Amino acid sequence: MSSYVEENYLKAIYKLTERNKDGAYTNDIAYELNVKPATVTESIKKLGEKGVIHYEKYKAVTLTEAGKLIAIKTIRKHRLWEVFLVEKLGFKWDEIHPMAEELEHINFEELTERLANFLGNPEFDPHGDPIPDKDGVFSNNKSVKLTSLALNTTVVMTGIENHTPSFLQHLDKLGLKLGVQVTLKEIVDFDKSVLVSVNGKKGFYLSHDIANNILCK
Amino acid sequence: MSSYVEENYLKAIYKLTERNKDGAYTNDIAYELNVKPATVTESIKKLGEKGVIHYEKYKAVTLTEAGKLIAIKTIRKHRLWEVFLVEKLGFKWDEIHPMAEELEHINFEELTERLANFLGNPEFDPHGDPIPDKDGVFSNNKSVKLTSLALNTTVVMTGIENHTPSFLQHLDKLGLKLGVQVTLKEIVDFDKSVLVSVNGKKGFYLSHDIANNILCK
DNA sequence: TATAATATTTAGGTTTGCCTAAATGTATTT
DNA sequence: AAATACATTTAGGCAAACCTAAATATTATA
Ligand SMILES: [Mn+2]
Ligand SMILES: [Mn+2]
Ligand SMILES: [Mn+2]
Ligand SMILES: [Mn+2]
Numbered sequence: 412m413s414s415y416v417e418e419n420y421l422k423a424i425y426k427l428t429e430r431n432k433d434g435a436y437t438n439d440i441a442y443e444l445n446v447k448p449a450t451v452t453e454s455i456k457k458l459g460e461k462g463v464i465h466y467e468k469y470k471a472v473t474l475t476e477a478g479k480l481i482a483i484k485t486i487r488k489h490r491l492w493e494v495f496l497v498e499k500l501g502f503k504w505d506e507i508h509p510m511a512e513e514l515e516h517i518n519f520e521e522l523t524e525r526l527a528n529f530l531g532n533p534e535f536d537p538h539g540d541p542i543p544d545k546d547g548v549f550s551n552n553k554s555v556k557l558t559s560l561a562l563n564t565t566v567v568m569t570g571i572e573n574h575t576p577s578f579l580q581h582l583d584k585l586g587l588k589l590g591v592q593v594t595l596k597e598i599v600d601f602d603k604s605v606l607v608s609v610n611g612k613k614g615f616y617l618s619h620d621i622a623n624n625i626l627c628k
Numbered sequence: 629m630s631s632y633v634e635e636n637y638l639k640a641i642y643k644l645t646e647r648n649k650d651g652a653y654t655n656d657i658a659y660e661l662n663v664k665p666a667t668v669t670e671s672i673k674k675l676g677e678k679g680v681i682h683y684e685k686y687k688a689v690t691l692t693e694a695g696k697l698i699a700i701k702t703i704r705k706h707r708l709w710e711v712f713l714v715e716k717l718g719f720k721w722d723e724i725h726p727m728a729e730e731l732e733h734i735n736f737e738e739l740t741e742r743l744a745n746f747l748g749n750p751e752f753d754p755h756g757d758p759i760p761d762k763d764g765v766f767s768n769n770k771s772v773k774l775t776s777l778a779l780n781t782t783v784v785m786t787g788i789e790n791h792t793p794s795f796l797q798h799l800d801k802l803g804l805k806l807g808v809q810v811t812l813k814e815i816v817d818f819d820k821s822v823l824v825s826v827n828g829k830k831g832f833y834l835s836h837d838i839a840n841n842i843l844c845k
Numbered sequence: 846t847a848t849a850a851t852a853t854t855t856a857g858g859t860t861t862g863c864c865t866a867a868a869t870g871t872a873t874t875t
Numbered sequence: 876a877a878a879t880a881c882a883t884t885t886a887g888g889c890a891a892a893c894c895t896a897a898a899t900a901t902t903a904t905a
Pocket of ligand 4: 755
């Protein structure tokens with residue numbers, strides 16, 4: 412299996428396993444990678460033989476240590492390139508994902524490490540996601556959902572849980588970018604929408620769906 | 629044919645056609661791309677059907693206008709990334725080729741153009757090779773081989789015709805990098821080796837083979 | 846617990862890009 | 876102009892990564 416395809420499978424499994432500790436299911440992997448379930452079955456069987464995942468028929472798959480390291484290193488590359496695209500080339504945070512999705516498969520360790528150094532060894536990508544170090548270690552950063560806050564708390568926006576361009580563009584429009592101060596002023600009982608004030612300015616309402624995708628510290 | 633493979637074929641054909649105006653031969657393409665001649669026959673047949681090369685059985689192939697543009701755009705990407713690797717990441721000129729060989733296949737026009745801009749729209753890559761503009765136009769730069777100079781001429785070194793790491797490292801050792809002043813002091817009749825002085829310093833001999841791979845203006 | 850719904854795998858295909866070995870065409874020598 | 880050398884193509888195969896349709900497991904529900 413080419414490094415390109417393998418890295419995408421392992422990354423998808425990593426992501427799904429973060430969501431559901433049991434592991435990643437065939438159908439979900441297929442959805443993530445835009446392929447059919449039958450294709451996934453074939454692929455994960457091979458990845459199992461290769462020793463990068465634990466595969467047992469009809470069970471959710473999990474990554475082996477070897478597989479996990481490959482996944483995390485791919486994530487490291489992805490996020491470093493995203494920083495490059497935003498910080499150096501001036502792209503916006505809603506434009507970078509497809510490019511990083513390709514750049515992440517360029518495998519020259521020296522290139523990755525020099526890139527990291529050139530970027531000042533950033534700890535977070537433009538979406539607020541943590542960048543693991545070159546040994547695959549994530550720094551401990553616990554953020555919470557905006558929807559989990561108590562009334563009248565003020566926090567700093569540090570991340571998002573949805574990376575679709577339309578969501579990102581909407582946040583831009585609202586002035587909700589990483590680093591802003593957000594105060595939770597009201598929780599509407601009817602639909603769980605929330606009234607927030609950004610950097611002390613006049614408040615506005617956010618649907619529960621939107622608030623639920625915003626991370627704070 | 630994937631853009632990755634296609635771009636490599638077209639680039640190889642472009643390069644070979646520069647050397648031999650008749651076009652590129654099956655065997656030479658195979659050698660360039662490290663595949664077998666039978667594979668090349670298959671591939672060029674398909675590239676012919678696709679309209680990017682002119683293919684006729686048993687004849688050397690040439691690029692169509694469409695194919696030529698793809699080749700040149702790939703060369704543009706390759707050379708821009710090489711500039712990035714040297715200027716921004718601090719790689720040496722003998723280390724960058726394999727990385728650029730992969731990066732050149734990342735196809736996002738906006739990325740390429742922003743990269744070019746970020747690098748200051750360079751006209752030459754770290755090996756002195758010209759970088760075509762985004763429409764595929766090369767600036768006119770005629771350089772000559774060091775071996776074609778008359779005695780006691782002083783020139784500036786502007787390029788090389790051999791890109792192997794060992795050649796590049798040897799030039800480094802000799803202090804022969806792009807931009808230095810070279811004076812041709814002697815042409816040895818016996819073996820056509822040449823005595824050169826770099827930036828006015830004490831001269832040294834270069835074999836004809838080495839001198840023949842050095843370009844000047 | 847049987848039945849229905851859903852998930853996963855198997856079977857059988859396709860395309861791409863590569864291979865070796867054999868056949869055929871072209872070019873060079875005697 | 877034959878014979879030989881060399882280049883190119885054809886034929887037949889293979890592995891990777893995808894597909895659809897059908898079979899089989901698992902899970903949920905009546
Ligand atoms: Mn990817
Ligand atoms: Mn990101
Ligand atoms: Mn390449
Ligand atoms: Mn170069």
